Amino acid sequence: MSGEIIALVSAACFGLSGAAIAKGAEHGRRGDNGAFLSILITAALAGLLWAAMGEADLGALDAGPLLLAIGWFVLAGILATVLGRLAMFRSVELAGAITASLFRRLVPVFAGILGFLLLGETIGLVAAIGMAVIMGSVLAVMRTSLGAALGGTAADAAAHRRGQALGAASAGLYGGAYVTRKLGLMHVADPAFGAFVGAVTGIIW
Numbered sequence: 001m002s003g004e005i006i007a008l009v010s011a012a013c014f015g016l017s018g019a020a021i022a023k024g025a026e027h028g029r030r031g032d033n034g035a036f037l038s039i040l041i042t043a044a045l046a047g048l049l050w051a052a053m054g055e056a057d058l059g060a061l062d063a064g065p066l067l068l069a070i071g072w073f074v075l076a077g078i079l080a081t082v083l084g085r086l087a088m089f090r091s092v093e094l095a096g097a098i099t100a101s102l103f104r105r106l107v108p109v110f111a112g113i114l115g116f117l118l119l120g121e122t123i124g125l126v127a128a129i130g131m132a133v134i135m136g137s138v139l140a141v142m143r144t145s146l147g148a149a150l151g152g153t154a155a156d157a158a159a160h161r162r163g164q165a166l167g168a169a170s171a172g173l174y175g176g177a178y179v180t181r182k183l184g185l186m187h188v189a190d191p192a193f194g195a196f197v198g199a200v201t202g203i204i205w
Contacts, residue, residue: 054190072183078201081199081202105138114178115178142164
């Protein structure tokens with residue numbers, strides 16, 4: 001159950017981050033919504049975790065598997081730390097924290113489908129039911145929230161639609177990052193190292 005507990009804590013942290021992004025966006029300047037600052041903090045924390053909890057002896061690994069792992073971790077960083085995060089931050093700005101956080105629930109749906117297609121993982125009955133419930137919930141709230149937005153100006157409705165589209169795109173990018181991280185971990189089983197590489201990729205980008 002430890003994995004499920006960690007996942008629940010992670011979900012709670014993501015929910016809190018959505019509210020923090022929305023508050024920060026109210027005071028942003030020149031289009032800065034804090035995405036880069038969050039990447040810097042991610043890199044610092046991931047570096048500390050890697051130093052304290054790193055599991056792999058990188059110096060003892062062959063160059064081939066190490067480079068393959070780094071390549072997959074870099075791609076995961078581009079998908080999640082850069083593109084997924086930017087889309088998520090912008091979604092919060094345009095559609096609000098509640099709507100944007102709802103679209104984050106689509107991450108396991110995308111990750112499950114991509115894991116099935118690219119990794120050969122099995123989607124069990126319970127997982128399939130859960131994915132269907134998530135999809136149904138998102139579609140229901142999309143209709144409700146868009147209807148509320150249409151009560152405002154045309155510009156408000158257009159911004160809300162863009163926010164929803166970016167929320168869905170962000171979920172897809174994060175789902176893809178889960179798969180690429182898994183591919184990297186097949187070569188170097190060190191999650192902290194993978195997180196650090198992904199965060200550094202975001203800073204360089």
